[in-house]
Amino acid sequence: MKTRFIKRFPLTILVLAALAIPLFLFAESDRTHPTELYQSAYRLRRQGATLFHRGEHEEALEKYRESEKYAELLAERHPYWNPEASRLFIEEVRALRRGLQESIEEKRSWENPLVAHFIDVGQGDGALIQTPDGSNIVIDAGWGTSPAWSRRAPNWPFVLNYLREAGVEKIDLMIATHPHADHIGGLVKLLEEFPVDVVLDPGMDHTSHSYELFLNAAKNSPNTKYMLGRVGQTFEYGDVEVQILHPSERLLPKANDVSIVARLVYDQVAFLFTGDAETDAEREILVRGRPLRANVLKVGHHGSRTSTTPSFFRAVRPEIAVISCGFRNTYGHPHRETMLRLQTANVDTYVTAEVGTVVIASNGRTFDVSLPGRAYSSTYSVAPEYEGKVIGCRTYRIFYPPDSIHYRSIPHEGRVYFENEAEALAAEFIKSSH
Ligand SMILES: [Zn+2]
Known part of the structure; x- marks a missing residue:
């Protein structure tokens, strides 16, 4: 076959061969002569270094790669040509690369x-987690406002603005850890303002004003799926997995102990959000034996001594802890025992009452903590023609007479004006106690 082929095309083959030989020889001599190879490798490494110093890192990497290839070729083809120099060169350029x-x-x-x-969020919990794939997870959102409101202005205007400034347009997962107002209060307004995909709630029978508002908002939100949060559920957002560790179908009797506990895993790091889970809940979670280890712990129940029990704390072994509580709160949170436990274990601890909002970013391996500052309570103007009228908050259906300390805490767009208290009561608004 071969001979016949050559016979058939003798001239073509000869011409091609004649053309190819000098090219081949030239290329070979250029590439295989040891000095040439060494010089090429050296030149490429130098070009890499220049590019690196100019800040063109990707291009520098490419030059280092090529340099390494030439150096390897030199060592492979000419093992007796200055082997020590070849070896050193390869080591150096490889380390650079x-x-x-x-x-x-x-x-x-x-x-x-x-x-x-x-x-x-003051005395309460409120967390937003933004995942690398652009999903938004909200776990509690502080107080909304309630008739038995502490002497603080409602913080939902702050939370709402915070989410907007963080670029949130949609909430993919909303976790209402348990039906207490310092956790679910602010969620009502968020349900009104953002499309929410899934709401997780422990589903405890609870008849407070805040919980009623929350349930109505969650169940009436048109495209929202309301689900009971139960151990074993997982949710995935890109490379982030949310594992629900608590509660089980059989809810513990105390509202704090039904708290949805969520472990969020991203590559090599984990965050643990424990709501207000206390001793009994922690014991139940430990008995289930699921992985609890987390680099970042949102400390249970605002740093109360009734949470973060030694065995639970040992299982989590956090490096960073966040305690969410209000400045000089009446509960004395965080309790000394909890702070001592964290300090003794050298946990990097942040208390929102002291440092304000805590932002923890992670690339899946390490962390970067930043402290953008304290929340502020805005005051809003009241136009002269409305001065003296009763102001109602549309979302929370609470009204504030002119002598209320929160009279100027409601943003304009959320207001309803009433001539007097009787009119507000007739519209089924509840009077604020402050
Ligand atoms: Zn709480």
């Missing part, structure tokens, strides 16, 4: 980090 590659990967891993915001 690896170092640069790692720093480029590290930089790239921070382009889309996971960001957990522990929002300063």
